[in-house]
Amino acid sequence: MSMIAAFYSGKSILITGATGFMGKVLMEKLLRTSPDLKVVYILVRPKAGQTLQQRVFQILNSKLFEKVKEFCPNVHEKIRAVSADLNQNDFAISKEDLQELLSCTNIVFHCAATVRFDDNLRHAVQLNVTATQQLLLMASQMPKLEAFIHISTAFANCNLKHIDEVIYPCSVEPKKIIDSMEWLDDAIIDEITPKLIGDRPNTYTYTKALGEMVVQQESENLNIAIVRPSIVGATWQEPFPGWVDNLNGPSGLIIAAGKGFLRSIRATPMAVADLIPVDTVVNLTLAVGWYTAVHRPKSTLIYHCTSGNLNPCNWGKMGLQVLATFEKVPFERAFRRPYADFTTNNFTTHYWNAVSHRAPAIIYDFYLRLTGRKPRMTKLMNRLLRTISMLEYFINRSWEWSTYNTEMLMSELSPEDQRVFNFDVRQLNWLEYIENYVLGVKKYLLKEDMAGIPEARQHLRRLRNIHYLFNTALFLIVWRLLIARSQMARNVWFFIVSFCYKFLSYFRASSTLKA
Numbered sequence: 222m223s224m225i226a227a228f229y230s231g232k233s234i235l236i237t238g239a240t241g242f243m244g245k246v247l248m249e250k251l252l253r254t255s256p257d258l259k260v261v262y263i264l265v266r267p268k269a270g271q272t273l274q275q276r277v278f279q280i281l282n283s284k285l286f287e288k289v290k291e292f293c294p295n296v297h298e299k300i301r302a303v304s305a306d307l308n309q310n311d312f313a314i315s316k317e318d319l320q321e322l323l324s325c326t327n328i329v330f331h332c333a334a335t336v337r338f339d340d341n342l343r344h345a346v347q348l349n350v351t352a353t354q355q356l357l358l359m360a361s362q363m364p365k366l367e368a369f370i371h372i373s374t375a376f377a378n379c380n381l382k383h384i385d386e387v388i389y390p391c392s393v394e395p396k397k398i399i400d401s402m403e404w405l406d407d408a409i410i411d412e413i414t415p416k417l418i419g420d421r422p423n424t425y426t427y428t429k430a431l432g433e434m435v436v437q438q439e440s441e442n443l444n445i446a447i448v449r450p451s452i453v454g455a456t457w458q459e460p461f462p463g464w465v466d467n468l469n470g471p472s473g474l475i476i477a478a479g480k481g482f483l484r485s486i487r488a489t490p491m492a493v494a495d496l497i498p499v500d501t502v503v504n505l506t507l508a509v510g511w512y513t514a515v516h517r518p519k520s521t522l523i524y525h526c527t528s529g530n531l532n533p534c535n536w537g538k539m540g541l542q543v544l545a546t547f548e549k550v551p552f553e554r555a556f557r558r559p560y561a562d563f564t565t566n567n568f569t570t571h572y573w574n575a576v577s578h579r580a581p582a583i584i585y586d587f588y589l590r591l592t593g594r595k596p597r598m599t600k601l602m603n604r605l606l607r608t609i610s611m612l613e614y615f616i617n618r619s620w621e622w623s624t625y626n627t628e629m630l631m632s633e634l635s636p637e638d639q640r641v642f643n644f645d646v647r648q649l650n651w652l653e654y655i656e657n658y659v660l661g662v663k664k665y666l667l668k669e670d671m672a673g674i675p676e677a678r679q680h681l682r683r684l685r686n687i688h689y690l691f692n693t694a695l696f697l698i699v700w701r702l703l704i705a706r707s708q709m710a711r712n713v714w715f716f717i718v719s720f721c722y723k724f725l726s727y728f729r730a731s732s733t734l735k736a
């Protein structure tokens with residue numbers, strides 16, 4: 222019997238960010254392994270014209286929840302969606318709901334965050350710092366609370382090269398930042414943002430670091446732990462391999478490469494690609510919840526959920542496996558044949574951006590205009606290049622994360638728990654994982670049917686022929702222009718033609734003699 226699963230039975234669990242990528246997988250695993258838990262409270266905001274109930278219904282009817290519904294058909298009865306907006310004061314939770322949450326919650330998993338790299342500082346602080354502080358305040362009023370698990374990121378301290386499982390202070394106190402966001406106007410905030418984030422690449426990593434400081438400062442009377450995942454990718458094993466439902470991290474780039482938009486990327490092939498499957502993160506998080514509640518460590522423990530030091534893989538190897546998988550399972554209606562290379566300096570990056578990204582987009586838009594359609598490729602390409610520029614920081618550097626606490630926790634688990642809540646990334650076969658990841662992107666993100674593969678191959682063959690035709694035509698045009706303008710080009714042309722003629726004459730003569 223799994224001790225962790227048994228621990229969650231009968232418990233009331235509060236999850237923030239349950240509609241997000243990680244939150245969904247966390248909720249699914251909890252309900253599948255501990256169907257006897259009392260209730261899962263999820264803080265949800267109405268969004269995109271959908272009510273709370275519609276959002277929850279959509280999640281529970283997704284492919285991700287198919288397996289849990291086999292075990293526990295009335296899974297929806299275990300979930301209680303509470304209307305809440307983490308950007309609002311007191312999260313805009315009704316009095317009755319708040320009362321219930323405060324009096325019943327045993328465990329809190331705080332996953333909600335803004336993970337956008339381009340968020341303005343005010344919004345990123347509101348969600349990643351102020352909301353964390355408010356949630357901790359709520360938690361301190363929960364008499365039955367056994368553990369509070371905060372999800373941070375391994376990149377919160379990406380300005381350092383070696384990162385230990387400790388909280389590193391930021392130069393300005395989070396409380397001061399929170400206060401200043403209340404009275405500074407947007408223009409001033411934009412001006413001071415680069416100074417505040419310092420050598421971090423974006424507001425996301427900075428505000429996640431501030432969030433950790435808040436956790437540390439409020440941790441006095443609470444039993445808290447922090448989990449720091451690196452780049453979270455599709456599921457490795459559970460509930461099935463390759464599940465993914467958003468474009469963050471590598472997923473968007475896999476689509477862009479598979480559809481032939483992304484042909485080169487500025488990346489360091491030998492840099493460690495610290496990817497971690499989402500089910501591994503969730504297993505560790507649940508194990509941390511159990512350990513923190515049962516063993517009540519004296520200080521706030523931080524757990525790195527990373528792969529680099531236990532089972533390293535680099536971007537070069539991953540990229541090649543991504544491309545190899547496109548050969549086996551091509552994506553439908555590609556813009557160009559998938560081919561991508563890593564560039565390593567400014568000059569080649571600009572050159573390939575012009576030749577492989579912008580020029581084809583302009584030519585395609587010209588074709589769309591000619592055929593009476595609205596041009597859209599240049600806009601899309603600009604957006605892709607902007608996205609890539611924001612991710613480049615992470616694919617051109619390597620970090621070392623120590624994992625003593627994570628390894629200690631692994632050794633504390635029973636063999637059954639090590640199996641059911643497996644977070645031992647040493648067992649991961651990267652090539653198999655990447656292949657399943659690409660397949661998952663095709664199936665669950667692009668919603669493409671496997672039956673469409675022959676047609677996709679046919680389409681790629683057509684693109685290859687168009688490519689050859691285009692290159693030949695381009696060559697002839699350039700050559701024709703050269704001949705018209707330069708005596709030297711004419712001489713070279715005359716030489717090649719006469720050489721070919723002589724070769725053919727000799728070949729014909731020798732074959733006549735043989736006959």
Ligand SMILES: CCCCCCCCCCCCCCCCCCCCCCCCCCCC(=O)SCCNC(=O)CCNC(=O)[C@H](O)C(C)(C)COP(=O)(O)OP(=O)(O)OC[C@H]1O[C@@H](n2cnc3c(N)ncnc32)[C@H](O)[C@@H]1OP(=O)(O)O
Pocket residue numbers: 336337338339374375376451452453468469470471472473474475477478486490536537538539540541543544561562563604607608611612615616
């Ligand atoms: C040896 C040589 C080998 C040769 C082999 C060569 C092979 C080469 C390549 C092969 C294929 C690639 C394989 C892997 C390559 C490397 C991948 C590296 C990824 C690394 C990521 C690391 C980041 C992790 C750091 C920290 C981890 C965390 O803690 S946080 C979680 C991560 N957060 C994010 O990823 C958020 C990023 N997103 C954003 O910040 C924003 O979305 C944005 C700024 C990127 C865009 O904002 P914008 O307002 O413009 O638009 P938005 O409304 O959000 O979306 C616009 C359209 O763009 C689509 N979109 C969104 N995100 C992405 C994305 N990540 N990639 C691509 N597209 C994206 C979005 O859907 C919108 O589309 P439309 O609706 O169609 O307009």
Ligand SMILES: NC(=O)C1=CN([C@@H]2O[C@H](COP(=O)(O)OP(=O)(O)OC[C@H]3O[C@@H](n4cnc5c(N)ncnc54)[C@H](OP(=O)(O)O)[C@@H]3O)[C@@H](O)[C@H]2O)C=CC1
Pocket residue numbers: 237238239240241242243244264265266268305306307308331332333334335336348372373374375429449450451452453454467469470
């Ligand atoms: N994905 C990754 O690569 C990594 C993620 N992390 C961390 O993991 C955690 C989860 O990330 P992930 O699941 O990928 O992120 P997602 O963007 O998929 O999910 C974010 C969640 O936060 C919720 N949320 C955002 N704003 C509000 C709000 N104002 N009120 C209520 N809820 C809100 C979202 O709700 P809604 O659906 O309504 O928008 C969503 O459920 C985050 O803390 C992140 O920092 C750490 C390392 C890597």
